[in-house]
Amino acid sequence: MAKRASAAKTDTPAAPTEVDAAVVGAGPSGMAMALLLARHGFRTALIAPEAMAGDDRTTALLESSVEMLRTLDLWEAIEPHTAALRHMRIVDGTGRLIRAPEVVFDASELELPAFGYNIANLDLNRELAKACAETPELLRIDSKLASLVTAGGHAELTTEAGDTVIARIAIGADGRKSMVREAAGIAVKDWRYPQSALVLTLEHGVPHHNHSTEFHTPSGPFTLVPLKGRKSSLVCVVSPEDAAYLADLDDAALGLELERRAASVLGKMTIVGKRQIYPLGGLTARTVADNRCALVGEAAHVFPPIGAQGLNLGLRDVAALGEMLVAARRRGEDIGASGALQAYERARRPDIATRTTAVDLLNRSLLSDLLPVQALRSVGLYLAGRVSPLRRLMMREGIAPMMARPRLMRGLSLR
Template sequence: MTRTSTARDPAAQESDPSPSHSVPSHSVDVAVVGAGPSGMAMAILLAREGFSTALVAPAAPADDDRTTALLDSSVEMLRTLDLWDAIEPHTAPLRHMRILDATGRLVRAPEVVFDAAELKLPAFGYNIKNRDLNAELAAACAAERGLLRLEERLLDLTVMPDGTFLSLDGGGRVEARLVIGADGRNSPVRAAAGIGTREWRYPQSALVLNLEHAVPHHNHSAEFHTRTGPFTLVPLKGRMSSLVCVVEPEEAERLMGLDDAALAEDLERRAASIYGKMTVVGKRQIYPLGGVTAKTVGENRCALVGEAAHVFPPIGAQGLNLGLRDVAALGEILVAARKRGEDIGAPGVLARYERARRADIASRTTAVDLLNRSLLSDLLPVQMLRGLGLYLAGKVPPLRRLLMREGIAPILSSPRLMRGLSLR
């Protein structure tokens, strides 16, 4: 028996891992730990495919003002799972993407505009507040037959040759053949499974908030490339946009300390007044920037999705969309394994999941890292390469279309659900 644990109490780690008759106990095929969008989507998918599934985690925060741009391939997945009709009314379409060089350096790239119509799409994706996305997914979880919702925290995870035991902070226990960690960058499931990580930091912080503005956005996003990182405005419903302002940590703290009027004036200046007068709406948040990648996404009867597997800066709307590709790929692999009569938590099944996801995760992480570091670099050759790349993207239609398609969904990693195909 292999025993791994997230518990801090040594006595608890020596306790009998078998379920107790004095506390609630459940036996399922799969336990999904984490109730963010990736975790809830994973649980819904598996329950609808006939796996007995437990979703273990406290409810997602109801006041999360951050936003997520769901790219076209993620929308296809949500549509295939019959979730999109409830989510779409909360969204704003992202039809055009403008990239503007505001570095003020000697070599500057020309403005580039990407248009979804060039790919014969109504939009590259749709921007939504996290609280609205979480609320609709939570409602779908509550209505899903075969999905057991346990609003408790994981205390302890025990891995055995033929299954796992999860001990919860409310006293309950869950027995599962497979545990899926969708529990964030500090994933207890990842730690309990003994999966190592590679981590790094950037000399940047992201100020995140929402804005109202006088001029309509016309469903454009605007990404200003600055010396300290991207300054990105993404459309929300009405005359509103979400903002990710990447600056040095000291500058982020200075901006955080301004009153609403002074902050709005500063942000309007940074945005070159393209949306006119701005007003800060809701709360502000600061996130130090860095990255994490798990050394494997599957081991010891545990699989990782979303930020439990990979974290990188909020650039290019890649974070949650990469996590939803994890969900789609893992669901496809588990359904196929069941058809072959395999143990869904077996090493061979997890190895297939690792092979399916490694190239996508590595390429996205590398691309975002290189783009971010190119903005921070004062080296003239780096500036020239970045400028040339954007120039060619603006002037060479086949290259531009390739970049747009790859940004939405990589050719080499396109699970069935991302192509609008069911798993049956």
């Protein structure tokens, strides 16, 4: 991979670099997007500072995302860092008048070895960055985007280090405050929840047996997801005040409190690493493509960490956009023109809208004291536990909607 390190500006600017696609943002979605395009013959630039080392979160890569990574020859390096998610258990811990029975989803019902695999973001980012470094067609520019202008049939991107990149399409994988989205003039719907997520890693005395357990509580989900060995990642969604209270406890007191909230399902808990708090909110872009720009991941959509949907939805963006661009090139079309962008918007809008709405409704149902809302949620979980066809449908659609599953997520080549 050609690599351009950040450098101080000089009086003589470097000549612009011309590429087919410029990807802005070096999180998992951005690196996966850049790798997909470069490995399919597009001259690709990946523009972003080096990934920060302080992210102790984890990601559950669902089966469809794993299939895409496998098709791109990335999974072999990633898999050793993961723990399989073979069972998903939902426990109603709301303590309310109407409660649902415990429901367990088993991957074997879908004839799968696992629903997905959980991995520390540090490990995932490291392996993707290594793959980027080993891809000759990929130019890595280690600098923050300073400006983006679209005119004359191309996008012109300038970095804070003084680099200029001319691209036929600019792809924003630069998160909730996306500069690419802003430059394209794409409006967003943005909202907040009265919740924060406390995120950390635990060691525990009882083996997890590859069970992911999600307690539904009146403040939001309390989710334990397996990691390698006797470790699990925790996402504890509570009020901002409760999150601050928990984060201020010493390790011993916090371990005891989390064990209590988890009903001791994993025995004694010991805190590993640092605690992180994230205020919760949601965002959807009016469109995922316009004005020679396309959006993937959190530049296009953000919602609470429920059901391992966030990054997996972003990777479906990546797979779908790659498919649309390869098809446009095969037809001899301009990959940044309206035809390819509109095809991407049509492909992604139903999936993004339904996923965002479903997660929003589930989260709000946990916060609601209204009996009809509690009854609907409880009846839905009851039927999922008792009606096998419905349970299998929910499991399949939870992994990825069949009607919106891109070719790469079905193990099919784009060539």
